[in-house]
Amino acid sequence: MKSGTIGWSAIVLLLLVFLLGPIVLVVFFSFGSNPLIGFPMGQPTFAWYRKLVADTGFHSAFRISAIVAVATALFATAAGTAAALALDRMAPRLARSITAMVSLPVMLPPLVIAIGIVVLFVRGFSLDLGVPVVVLGHVLVTQPFVILIVLSRLKSFDWSSVDAARDLGASPWQSFRLVILPQISAAIVGSALIAASISLDDFIIASFTLGGGNTISTFVWGKLRTTLDPSINAIATVLLILTVVCAGLALRLTRYRG
């Protein structure tokens, strides 16, 4: 019994090191002065972050990423919440198949989705690529998460409080605004943050559909292909902090566990 527990602890510990190690190293080396990113890592320094702050290319990438993330969060949350409200009230079988259909894009390799979008928009619709197309692609892959989170909140929702509001004189819209919305707001804000963090993290869809310019991810990619310098570690750390803070806040808000 005792040795079994030790065995399990060792496995879990090793896996945690495997999962977290690479990320931790990147963060670690973003503060080292060795430009070769190896041992010895040199003096602790903020030099790479200063370089980043001075880089106008990074500024514009940061701006575009922020715009895309915020727009994705807004649209995905609106569309996903509306869908969840409908799905919650539908016959379970129909609701399940609609949910599966809307969630399918998450299961497929983003490469296929990205080239599909490019082909249809450029050749089929003769439209230009750019931020709006990226946002559409990101809404596609983030709205299933919104639906999942809001739907699971609605499962434990006490609908008699809505009946009570109607009974006390609220119109359907008033009962939505005054009773449903405040009660599910944590789930909605949480899912918006998850959507933003997925959007910030995406590289493949953005790199195909953005056309010109950079998001933070495609900016990192550009640097990766030319030089390996530790300012990439600094960007990676910034990106990491952004996504983890968004996701962490979201998890706190929704108390979502898997």
Added chain:
Amino acid sequence: MTIRRNALLLAPSTAVVAIVFALPLLFLVVISFWSVKNFRLRPDFTFTAWERFATEYGTLTLYTLAVGLTAGIICTAVGLAFAYAARFKAGRFGDALIIAVLITLFGGYLVKVYAWKIILGADGIINSALIALGLTKAPLDWLIYSRGTVIVALVNFLLPFAILPIYAAMRNISDTTLEAARDLGASPTQSFVRVVLPLVSTGVYSAFAFCFLIAAGDYVTPMLLGGTSGSMLGQFVALEFSTRFNWPAGAAMSLGLLASCVFLLGVVALLMKARAK
């Protein structure tokens, strides 16, 4: 009235799926039968792209599927172990473990792939550490640019996606169910095989399917870490779309890959069903 309300509420999300997913996929199918002349796409009905996929990329497709399958199986097996430990062995640390996994889930796709490059590269962290410690004189070049490296990085990125659905399924198993199994004479292994596994089989399958599909369709990891020996089909799809401008070929290749993935997943599902009986 409720039907109209529901249709209205579902309209935005289904419209997005239609315009950004269903239509593009259909158009990809159409385009895979078109031809290219002087880098210009021309409506046509020819099997050139598909022939090219079958002849030039047949071996690479099989290899890509093998990598995806390996990554998927490793993720599922390790994910099962981790989820089991978090649910049944870790006690009050279980929640903390899952939160750690959730953090790595959002820990950056590109960042992780890149991290393996700086860890395993010729003058990367491991080699520089080995040299600094005097354990080796020249860097170990077999650490990077191989199939193994690609699989390690893919597993690292996909493992959280395997752990979470399996853990979610295990959370629905009550302690009493397992205690009952033990009470009726099952050993820990027997209760895992006969009680836990059947109850989480849907979660296990969806974890496997997800990891397999994403791994098989990836192109960033092999591009950065695979070198020449570890390349995968996705890289060439991206290539056909970006520099070569041969969209029909790219379309046929991605659709062909997708179709073979779905076929394999169907086989796995049948095998699982057969085993359950």
Added chain:
Amino acid sequence: MPLLSLDSLSKTFGGTTAVHTVDLDIEAGDFCAVLGPSGCGKSTLLRMIAGFTEPSTGRVIVDGTDVTALGPEKRPTNMVFQGYGLFPHLSVAQNIAFGLKLRRESESAITDKVKEALHLVRLSEFSDRPIGSLSGGQQQRVALARALIMKPKVLLLDEPLAALDLKLRQAMQDELRRIHREIGGTFIFVTHDQGEAFGLASRVVVMNHGRVEQIGSPEEIYLDPQTLFVAGFVGEATMLKGKRKSGLISLACGISFPDSGPDGDIHVLVRPNQIVRDPDADSLKLEARISERVFLGETLKVTAVLNSGEHVIVHDHGFIGSDSYKMGEVVNLGWAPGDHRVINEHQS
């Protein structure tokens, strides 16, 4: 004119009828219980009065106005929901003020009325508490105050005490009686618990399978049940099968007595406290063997078997010591001729 009239009200869901045509008048000031087993249609009836369920046929008339076409927010009725339906994101006072705010009453009027309502349900100190911090009984009283503050013409209560434990249930019954006495409104509540219905209501409507079986005071319902269902559902009873032919009833257990009425199958119903041991000469008499005795504290409940196989239930308040009513003992039981009720078979 009655305050609330249900005029041939019925409800069909898909192919199944939840409520068969009901006609019911309720007077101002009534405390009325709708009593029946789960699935009998009582909640549907209540929701049709509140406006949550659209009736298939018929009309709901409140105080002379036909409200059938109005939504719940436009009706002069308010409801205390089963499970309360409180707003967990609002405080106690905000919950209670909700309806008045929608009516756009002035802040000062709302503050005063909320204070009054909190006082009525004895929650004055809890005004700023979040709903989640209250006990079940306290939540129940918030729900009551939230509905009462609207001064509804009819207050509807859907299984108001079902979620509470036994002690609280009794305390809340007293509370509800006190509140009804103090404000004197018209209350209609739905329950599956006969004790609750009798303890609170001045009128009881018994429902089964979507039909109203009987309407009357608790005493009428208990002592003079009109149907076999009411007799069996409300309280314990001995039911004896028999036939009536030309004014003479003969029971399967062997006794007979004159009784006017149509010929046919009948049941004779006797309440347990009306049956005595070793009865007078002019009583109806039976011989029975004791098959079970259960000590209930204030009474001894005895079940005895007749030669027809039917059971007789006796509640004996005056038993002495443990040697009375031995298991297997054959005893003489009986009741005074006026104490039974005869129910004709076709009525149920």
